[in-house]
Amino acid sequence: MQPRLKYWIFLLAIVNLIFGVIMAGVLGAWFNLAPDERAFVHSLADKILPFPVLGAFILVGAIGGLVSLLFKYYIIPTLQLAEETRLITKANAEHRITPRGARELVYLTEVINDSAEAYARLKTEVEEQIRAAHAELDEERNRLAALMSELPAGVLVCNSDGQILLYNAQAQKLLQGARGLADDQPQGLIGLGRSVFGLLDREPIVHGLKLLQAAREKNRELPTSHFMTTLADGRCLRIAMAPVLGSRRERREISGFVLTLEDMSVQIEADTRRDMLIQALTEGIQDALEDIRRSITTILADPQLGPEQLEKNRATIDRASRELQVQLAEARRNYARHLQALSKVENVLAENLVQILRKNIDERFGIRVEGEAAPGLVLRLDSYSLVQAVSHLAALLKKQQNMGAFQIRIAPAAPQRALMSIGWPQACLDHGFISDWVRAPLITDAQGKLLSFSELVARHGGEVQIEATEAHACHEVRIDLPVESTAEHPEQSLPESRPVYYEFDLFQQRGLEELGDQPLRKLTYVVFDTETTGLRPAEGDEIIQIGAVRVVNGRILTGETVDQLIDPCRSVPPESVEIHGIRPELLVGQPTIEQVLPHFHRFAEGAVLVAHNAAFDMRFLQLKERQSGVRFDNPVLDTLLLSSVVHPHQQGHSLDHIAKLLNLTIVGRHTALGDALVTAEVLLKLIPLLESQGIHTLKQALDASINSPFAKMAF
Numbered sequence: 001m002q003p004r005l006k007y008w009i010f011l012l013a014i015v016n017l018i019f020g021v022i023m024a025g026v027l028g029a030w031f032n033l034a035p036d037e038r039a040f041v042h043s044l045a046d047k048i049l050p051f052p053v054l055g056a057f058i059l060v061g062a063i064g065g066l067v068s069l070l071f072k073y074y075i076i077p078t079l080q081l082a083e084e085t086r087l088i089t090k091a092n093a094e095h096r097i098t099p100r101g102a103r104e105l106v107y108l109t110e111v112i113n114d115s116a117e118a119y120a121r122l123k124t125e126v127e128e129q130i131r132a133a134h135a136e137l138d139e140e141r142n143r144l145a146a147l148m149s150e151l152p153a154g155v156l157v158c159n160s161d162g163q164i165l166l167y168n169a170q171a172q173k174l175l176q177g178a179r180g181l182a183d184d185q186p187q188g189l190i191g192l193g194r195s196v197f198g199l200l201d202r203e204p205i206v207h208g209l210k211l212l213q214a215a216r217e218k219n220r221e222l223p224t225s226h227f228m229t230t231l232a233d234g235r236c237l238r239i240a241m242a243p244v245l246g247s248r249r250e251r252r253e254i255s256g257f258v259l260t261l262e263d264m265s266v267q268i269e270a271d272t273r274r275d276m277l278i279q280a281l282t283e284g285i286q287d288a289l290e291d292i293r294r295s296i297t298t299i300l301a302d303p304q305l306g307p308e309q310l311e312k313n314r315a316t317i318d319r320a321s322r323e324l325q326v327q328l329a330e331a332r333r334n335y336a337r338h339l340q341a342l343s344k345v346e347n348v349l350a351e352n353l354v355q356i357l358r359k360n361i362d363e364r365f366g367i368r369v370e371g372e373a374a375p376g377l378v379l380r381l382d383s384y385s386l387v388q389a390v391s392h393l394a395a396l397l398k399k400q401q402n403m404g405a406f407q408i409r410i411a412p413a414a415p416q417r418a419l420m421s422i423g424w425p426q427a428c429l430d431h432g433f434i435s436d437w438v439r440a441p442l443i444t445d446a447q448g449k450l451l452s453f454s455e456l457v458a459r460h461g462g463e464v465q466i467e468a469t470e471a472h473a474c475h476e477v478r479i480d481l482p483v484e485s486t487a488e489h490p491e492q493s494l495p496e497s498r499p500v501y502y503e504f505d506l507f508q509q510r511g512l513e514e515l516g517d518q519p520l521r522k523l524t525y526v527v528f529d530t531e532t533t534g535l536r537p538a539e540g541d542e543i544i545q546i547g548a549v550r551v552v553n554g555r556i557l558t559g560e561t562v563d564q565l566i567d568p569c570r571s572v573p574p575e576s577v578e579i580h581g582i583r584p585e586l587l588v589g590q591p592t593i594e595q596v597l598p599h600f601h602r603f604a605e606g607a608v609l610v611a612h613n614a615a616f617d618m619r620f621l622q623l624k625e626r627q628s629g630v631r632f633d634n635p636v637l638d639t640l641l642l643s644s645v646v647h648p649h650q651q652g653h654s655l656d657h658i659a660k661l662l663n664l665t666i667v668g669r670h671t672a673l674g675d676a677l678v679t680a681e682v683l684l685k686l687i688p689l690l691e692s693q694g695i696h697t698l699k700q701a702l703d704a705s706i707n708s709p710f711a712k713m714a715f
Contacts, residue, residue, distance in 0.1 A: 007071050014063050022056050077101025079649045085112055087647075090688040092663045093120045154261035157244065160254060162196045162205070174237065174261050175199050189602050191560045193524045193552040196259070198605075200239070201229045205257075208241040212254055216243075228264070238262045277331060284327040291320040347484045350377040350410040350418065356387060357408055361394045371408040379410070379418055380484040381460050389453045390422065393437055403427060410481075418483050423476035431474050434466050438477070457481070515608075515635065516699035520687045523698060525551040525637075526604040527683060528562070529675040530617045531580040533572050537620045542568035543593055544582055546600060547672030549680050550607065554687075556680045562603055563673040565590045580670045597621070597628035604634055608698065612655045612679045614638035635698060639682050641705040646689040653710065658682055 033041060041048070077100050084097045096113050099106040148155050154171030158164055167190055175190045190199060197205070208225035215221070225241040239259055246255035295313035299305060305313075350373035358369040390408075397403040406424040413419040438454050454464045460482055467476040515523075528548035534541035548562040565582070567590040577583060611617045614636050625631050643653045650661070659666050659678055662685045666678045690696075695704050705711060 006075075007067065011064050011067055014067065015060050018056055018060055018063070022052055026052070073102040074105065076649060077105050081105065081109060081112070083647050083649055086689060086692055087661065088112075088116045088119070090692050091685040092661070093123050094663050095661065151260075156196060156259040156261065157256060158196050158259070159256040160209070164190065164192055164194050164196055165256065167192075171261055174235075174263055175231070189605075191550060191552075192555075192557055193550075194606070200237075200259075204229060204239070205241065205259075209254075209257065212241075212243045212257070216254055235263060235265045236268055238264045281327060281331045285324060288320040288324040288327070292317050292324075295320075346380070346383060348379050348381060348383045350374060350379055353379065353383060353386075354408055354410060356383070357390055360387060360391055364391060365394050365398045367394050367398055367403065368405040369408055370405060373410040374412055374418075377410065377412060377418060378484045380482045382456070385456055389456060393422070393453075396433075396437060397424070397429075400433070401427065401429065412483070413480065416483050418481045420479040420481055421476055422479070425475060428475055431466065434474050434477060438464050438466065516702070517697055519696055520690065520698060520701060521554055524553075524607045525610050525680070525683065526607040526634075527551060527610040527676050527680040528600075528604075528617065529611060529672045529679060530620055531582060531670070531672050532620060533568055533570065533576055535616075537616075537623055540570070541620075542566075542570060543620050543624075544568050544572060544587055545580070545672040546596060547674070547676045548600065548603060549673070549676050550603075551610075551680050551683065554684060556677070556684070558677075561673060561676075562600055564596050564599075566596050567592050593624050594628045597624055598630050601628075601630040601632065604632070607634060609634045609636045610639065610679065610683055611636070612639045612675070612682070614640075635702065637683070637698075637701060638705060639679055639686065641708040641710055642686050642690065642701065643682075644708045644710050645695070645704045646686060646693060655679065655682070 030038065030041070080100070081097060084095065088095050088097075093116070096116060097109050099109045148166065148168040151168065151170065154174045155166070155168050156164060156171050157166035172190055204225075204227040208227070211225055227239055227241070229237050229239060231237065239261055242258045242260075243254050244256040244258060246253040295316040298313050299310065354369075354371035354373045358371050361367050361369050394406075397406065403424060406422065409421045409423075411419055411421075439452050441452055451459075457464050457479055462480040462482065465478045465480070466474050467478060526548050527550075528546065530543045530547075531545040532541050532543050543566050545565050546562060547564075550557045550560040565587055567587050569592060572582070572584045572587070609618075609632065615638070618632070618636060621632050639655075639658070640653050643650075643658050647653070647661070650657075655675065655678065656666065656669075659682060662682060664678060664681050664685070667674055669675065669678075690701060690704075693704075695701050
């Protein structure tokens with residue numbers, strides 16, 4: 001019951017009590033008087049009654065004033081003191097209470113603040129001891145994260161219910177690489193706590209689990225399962241599945257499984273091209289050989305064959321042999337392209353390649369290399385093989401020509417191409433000498449086949465040109481090489497932290513119960529916020545930005561967010577721009593609400609939606625449900641209502657006020673993602689405060705929110 005209501009009930013009770021006592025006394029005296037005494041008193045009533053009535057009103061006023069002072073200086077400050085004391089012990093140990101109310105309460109506040117200082121020191125010491133105790137465990141987890149981040153394959157770790165506990169950047173790229181907001185593929189989103197069955201086919205995984213479980217029951221060595229699966233976009237993945245055993249090794253319980261993912265699409269396409277190449281080559285050679293064989297058989301069978309017939313068969317043999325030569329040359333080029341698709345190419349900064357060549361040739365052969373490369377130019381090639389081939393040329397030049405220096409230059413050429421020039425301007429070498437180097441076997445490929453330098457370059461889709469100034473002399477070799485236009489220098493693309501996301505506590509979750517009965521600490525939340533053109537969704541105002549972040553097992557997953565501008569297809573009032581700072585020109589060309597909401601709906605699947613003043617944001621979403629073809633039937637929690645539940649006697653419940661009360665810093669206020677992040681922090685701080693009031697589950701939190709006086713707001 002609110003203090004204001006208690007105050008009026010208490011005051012009315014006092015008024016009724018005072019007037020009731022007076023009326024009872026008057027009526028008791030009246031009925032004890034004789035008739036003549038009553039007549040005498042009645043004649044004096046106008047002189048006697050005003051004084052007790054006036055005294056009663058004065059008494060009511062005095063007592064009412066004392067009650068008001070009691071509530072103002074004792075009751076309400078005591079309630080506020082209790083709320084803020086709970087805040088210190090449950091959510092914000094750094095909070096200090098501002099003295100208010102009567103002198104006794106001011107003294108009590110000082111004592112509580114002193115105790116809070118001691119509590120904060122003790123809490124800090126305990127937390128340091130806990131951090132020290134968990135340091136080794138955290139080190140092991142970080143070591144695992146480091147290993148996972150460096151693996152070339154995608155990795156997913158799941159519990160036995162299929163919830164994702166860990167994934168690395170490679171898995172994220174494979175399962176969620178090129179899908180846009182407008183993509184309506186049924187494939188789900190990758191994220192901690194999400195089900196792996198929304199990403200991969202269920203049947204092969206369940207079958208693998210059954211095999212593992214059967215092996216465990218028979219105390220056999222647990223096998224590793226392999227299978228292929230196809231994603232919604234047509235890519236083919238090869239998946240290896242291995243078990244994760246629980247802590248009770250004597251029972252060999254399977255608590256989860258590990259999936260390693262490898263994209264086989266390029267390999268399959270290359271194998272298909274190879275098979276088609278072999279088939280086409282076989283058919284072409286067979287036809288040509290049949291013509292040649294038929295003509296030769298005719299010539300051999302009739303030694304007296306006439307000149308016309310002999311010439312006709314010779315022409316057939318000549319034509320078929322030329323066709324065979326052309327087909328073999330084409331097959332060789334196609335096979336080179338096939339090997340190029342399978343080769344281990346890499347992105348190499350041209351400046352680094354020149355530097356490596358300069359150092360390698362100088363240290364091995366004492367030849368000075370004058371080199372330069374276009375800044376920022378990135379080549380896509382097998383750098384090791386190229387360095388070995390150019391170093392071999394340097395060895396030949398040193399041995400046969402005693403050359404002390406030559407030049408290497410790399411510059412952009414045609415689109416997506418670069419030109420590497422190796423020259424010796426102060427010498428003129430024999431053309432045959434350089435031709436022999438270009439054609440001589442230099443390196444061995446993965447299949448053990450010897451490759452020449454020209455074949456090596458051809459594998460990268462390039463070409464070698466020998467520049468000759470005279471008929472039999474040359475001064476330069478030019479090598480055409482591919483360029484990786486989207487690559488960046490590695491130093492520019494290093495992430496701030498290793499992109500591995502894990503939450504091993506999900507191993508303990510088994511068979512989720514009814515969502516309403518789940519503890520608040522164990523729920524998965526999607527905390528979101530919107531920026532709009534105005535405050536009247538029913539009158540045509542639109543969403544122009546939506547931001548959201550997932551919270552799993554009490555952790556804010558800053559790597560799993562939505563931060564999307566939206567084209568409202570209408571003007572944005574200047575007064576709204578002053579608040580959120582989103583200028584209309586920033587919205588031109590952005591996705592519309594029909595494209596964004598299906599993506600946000602998938603992002604929030606299976607989670608509890610959370611917002612501050614959620615009725616406002618949910619009204620915008622609900623008005624666009626039919627238009628976007630989705631329905632938001634998630635449970636919704638409002639941090640404004642939850643704050644009013646745990647702090648009913650505080651003066652305000654705005655996001656800024658709550659953040660200040662909980663000692664939280666707001667970054668990016670009035671941006672959708674910035675407000676969503678601070679709302680997520682507020683939610684995690686409110687949960688222990690709710691638990692201290694006996695609110696532990698989602699259903700209890702929803703029931704308490706409904707009873708909040710702020711729950712009556714509508715938009």
